[in-house]
Amino acid sequence: MMAGAGGGNDFQWCFSQVKGAVDEDVAEADIISTVEFNYSGELLATGDKGGRVVIFQREQESKNRLLSRGEYNVYSTFQSHEPEFDYLKSLEIEEKINKIRWLPQQNAAHFLLSANDKTIKLWKISERDKRADGYNLKDEDGRLRDPFRITTLRVPVLMPMDLMVEASPRRIFANAHTYHINSISVNSDYETYLSADDLRINLWHLEITDRSFNIVDIKPANMEELTEVITAAECHPHQCNVFVYSSSKGTIRLCDMRAAALCDRHSKFFEEPEDPSSRSFFSEIISSISDVKFSHSGRYMMTRDYLSVKVWDLNMENRPVETYQVHEYLRSKLCSLYENDCIFDKFECCWNGSDSAIMTGSYNNFFRMFDRNTRRDITLEASRENSKPRAILKPRKVCTGGKRKKDEISVDSLDFNKKILHTAWHPKENVIAVAATNNLYIFQDKMN
Amino acid sequence: MINTMECAVDAQSLISISLRKIHNSRTQRGGIKLHKNLLVSYVLRNARQVYMNEKYAEIYRMQQYEEVMTVCNEIQELNPLELAEDCEEQTGDCCGSASESASLCGALLPVSHQAPSAQHIQPSGACSVPLALQSEEVCKAPDPSFYRSCCAEAYPVSNCDFSPVNSMHCNKTTVLDLDTHVVTTVENGYLHQDCCASLQQCCQGAQSPAKKRKLDFGYYVSEIEEVPDFTPCKRAKFEDSSYASTEPLDTSNISNLISIFGSGFSGLVSRQADFEQALNGQFCSKQALASLGAWTRAIVAF
Numbered sequence: 125m126m127a128g129a130g131g132g133n134d135f136q137w138c139f140s141q142v143k144g145a146v147d148e149d150v151a152e153a154d155i156i157s158t159v160e161f162n163y164s165g166e167l168l169a170t171g172d173k174g175g176r177v178v179i180f181q182r183e184q185e186s187k188n189r190l191l192s193r194g195e196y197n198v199y200s201t202f203q204s205h206e207p208e209f210d211y212l213k214s215l216e217i218e219e220k221i222n223k224i225r226w227l228p229q230q231n232a233a234h235f236l237l238s239a240n241d242k243t244i245k246l247w248k249i250s251e252r253d254k255r256a257d258g259y260n261l262k263d264e265d266g267r268l269r270d271p272f273r274i275t276t277l278r279v280p281v282l283m284p285m286d287l288m289v290e291a292s293p294r295r296i297f298a299n300a301h302t303y304h305i306n307s308i309s310v311n312s313d314y315e316t317y318l319s320a321d322d323l324r325i326n327l328w329h330l331e332i333t334d335r336s337f338n339i340v341d342i343k344p345a346n347m348e349e350l351t352e353v354i355t356a357a358e359c360h361p362h363q364c365n366v367f368v369y370s371s372s373k374g375t376i377r378l379c380d381m382r383a384a385a386l387c388d389r390h391s392k393f394f395e396e397p398e399d400p401s402s403r404s405f406f407s408e409i410i411s412s413i414s415d416v417k418f419s420h421s422g423r424y425m426m427t428r429d430y431l432s433v434k435v436w437d438l439n440m441e442n443r444p445v446e447t448y449q450v451h452e453y454l455r456s457k458l459c460s461l462y463e464n465d466c467i468f469d470k471f472e473c474c475w476n477g478s479d480s481a482i483m484t485g486s487y488n489n490f491f492r493m494f495d496r497n498t499r500r501d502i503t504l505e506a507s508r509e510n511s512k513p514r515a516i517l518k519p520r521k522v523c524t525g526g527k528r529k530k531d532e533i534s535v536d537s538l539d540f541n542k543k544i545l546h547t548a549w550h551p552k553e554n555v556i557a558v559a560a561t562n563n564l565y566i567f568q569d570k571m572n
Numbered sequence: 573m574i575n576t577m578e579c580a581v582d583a584q585s586l587i588s589i590s591l592r593k594i595h596n597s598r599t600q601r602g603g604i605k606l607h608k609n610l611l612v613s614y615v616l617r618n619a620r621q622v623y624m625n626e627k628y629a630e631i632y633r634m635q636q637y638e639e640v641m642t643v644c645n646e647i648q649e650l651n652p653l654e655l656a657e658d659c660e661e662q663t664g665d666c667c668g669s670a671s672e673s674a675s676l677c678g679a680l681l682p683v684s685h686q687a688p689s690a691q692h693i694q695p696s697g698a699c700s701v702p703l704a705l706q707s708e709e710v711c712k713a714p715d716p717s718f719y720r721s722c723c724a725e726a727y728p729v730s731n732c733d734f735s736p737v738n739s740m741h742c743n744k745t746t747v748l749d750l751d752t753h754v755v756t757t758v759e760n761g762y763l764h765q766d767c768c769a770s771l772q773q774c775c776q777g778a779q780s781p782a783k784k785r786k787l788d789f790g791y792y793v794s795e796i797e798e799v800p801d802f803t804p805c806k807r808a809k810f811e812d813s814s815y816a817s818t819e820p821l822d823t824s825n826i827s828n829l830i831s832i833f834g835s836g837f838s839g840l841v842s843r844q845a846d847f848e849q850a851l852n853g854q855f856c857s858k859q860a861l862a863s864l865g866a867w868t869r870a871i872v873a874f
Contacts, residue, residue, distance in 0.1 A: 218602035
């Protein structure tokens with residue numbers, strides 16, 4: 125379901141909240157680099173270039189506020205990764221969080237995996253709202269008492285305290301990746317997860333940090349012969365033996381871990397033949413896949429390349445079943461986009477809970493949604509100008525040539541510094557989180 | 573903001589932009605990004621192919637004029653009056669549609685015969701200039717030993733067979749191969765360097781074998797398992813020696829970096845290599861021309 129221009133059964137997207145500084149001068153460390161809802165949608169995590177993780181929690185829906193769903197408020201903030209230096213290779217390792225993935229909740233605490241270029245950490249986020257009072261061996265200030273002074277024993281009593289949310293690193297999975305980690309994905313067995321870098325994919329057990337299994341290795345014997353790298357990987361949502369990985373050549377390989385210990389030979393190979401008439405200097409760049417996501421059903425998967433989003437049926441390898449153009453008007457601008465490095469931007473994509481709609485970002489703080497059933501698409505903008513509470517978002521349109529109509533924006537006026545690379549859709553409801561540089565926008569459907 | 577005027581997609585400017593990106597990536601925080609550099613290398617390969625195709629096309633045209641002119645001159649020595657017209661027809665054919673080519677043909681004709689074919693002739697001063705420029709830009713193609721002097725295995729550092737006009741484009745570049753720790757100094761003009769990137773059968777011991785030069789992603793990401801004795805000081809040395817010498821990145825220096833780059837990534841340039849092998853010793857033959865045409869069609873300039 126997605127927004128439409130008119131009435132009927134269509135609903136409309138409204139502004140709900142925006143998080144982050146209003147300041148025009150954006151600190152590099154505050155730029156959001158990943159956004160992820162947890163399995164219930166109650167928690168929303170963001171990671172930024174400064175290595176910080178901020179978790180928002182949805183407040184309970186109150187009966188008094190019927191017109192809007194619960195808002196997301198800051199629940200926990202912690203520094204996940206710090207910059208490191210690899211002395212052996214004279215390389216600085218960025219603290220930027222590349223990916224966050226939640227684990228399904230199994231007890232009162234919440235667990236998530238966060239990854240930078242080299243290291244993955246398992247964080248436990250737990251609440252503490254009581255504290256023990258009346259220790260025998262230490263006094264109120266925490267200082268140790270002299271044991272000889274103790275004449276009586278007492279049982280400590282649990283007293284309520286202000287809610288404190290603690291984040292503690294429970295596992296650190298390090299030293300397994302020579303190249304930059306681009307993906308992590310929790311397996312449906314909830315015991316293992318995979319991590320992928322440019323050339324290798326490793327399978328980990330959540331309890332074991334000192335070793336991992338290498339399940340894919342595409343590094344050639346001679347690096348001169350390198351022609352493609354792994355760009356994204358994901359576990360199948362239901363079949364714990366199946367995973368996919370995408371490449372810089374625009375191909376996707378589906379692998380079955382039951383077939384062999386090393387899954388260098390794929391079970392399925394998805395590739396759409398290139399249209400020779402559209403060949404250009406930049407053909408290889410724009411065909412590189414930046415994200416791959418299984419549908420919730422597990423029947424389809426979606427890939428994002430620079431100009432389009434494609435939906436693939438896992439049973440059909442030779443072409444996608446659906447292709448959506450995100451910003452085809454950029455095809456004639458590829459040279460400039462190459463010069464200013466925008467052509468290397470890695471856009472992500474996401475499904476809604478029912479797999480009926482998909483969403484991805486673009487430039488000028490625009491993001492696009494495609495309804496798979498009606499084949500309609502819409503372009504919306506995340507901006508402070510449209511940030512009045514419950515303000516309905518107006519569809520935007522890019523003028524590709526000819527006379528520019530009112531309310532249209534011309535391609536040359538687009539701000540390519542305002543890019544929406546990361547978006548997330550609530551697993552059950554029509555609530556979306558859109559990361560625009562250092563701001564996080566939350567939109568929801570209008571409730572009547 | 574993107575310029576309103578889409579940048580002129582010039583292969584040479586793309587090459588220089590790409591090389592600048594690769595150069596800048598070495599100082600970026602977080603280490604060299606393998607994916608981005610791989611994509612940049614694809615653009616570099618595509619631009620280089622287009623650039624070289626254009627150059628080969630020019631060479632071919634030049635070659636044709638020279639051959640025809642040689643024949644014309646020989647004919648004129650025999651019978652200046654009767655056969656000059658035949659010559660002019662032939663030059664007309666070979667000149668094709670390019671007007672500057674016509675002027676070149678005209679410039680080479682003896683002065684006494686320029687009048688009948690006035691439409692081809694321009695003042696010899698103007699003609700001679702483009703002719704000189706073309707020969708400067710282009711290596712002296714017909715010389716077969718020219719190709720034998722370069723080879724993939726051993727780059728000749730001292731015995732390059734250049735035409736004098738090419739010497740202005742000879743540059744020295746020193747490359748340290750981080751995998752084998754071999755230092756190579758290259759003094760070559762750009763074009764024939766690229767031609768011979770993977771010709772195996774040339775250079776049969778004719779030259780003193782320079783050390784094998786290999787530029788690959790191995791120097792981008794040095795792995796502990798591959799280079800056990802790698803130390804930061806070697807990387808610093810590489811930075812000093814190779815890229816420092818190419819500052820500023822003007823065209824001739826860039827062309828050298830292209831040639832260095834072209835010697836690696838054999839997986840990327842395998843098709844180019846096949847093309848170049850076809851050219852070995854048969855430059856300007858019809859076979860090479862047919863493949864040249866195929867390549868020009870295959871890569872559509874953007």
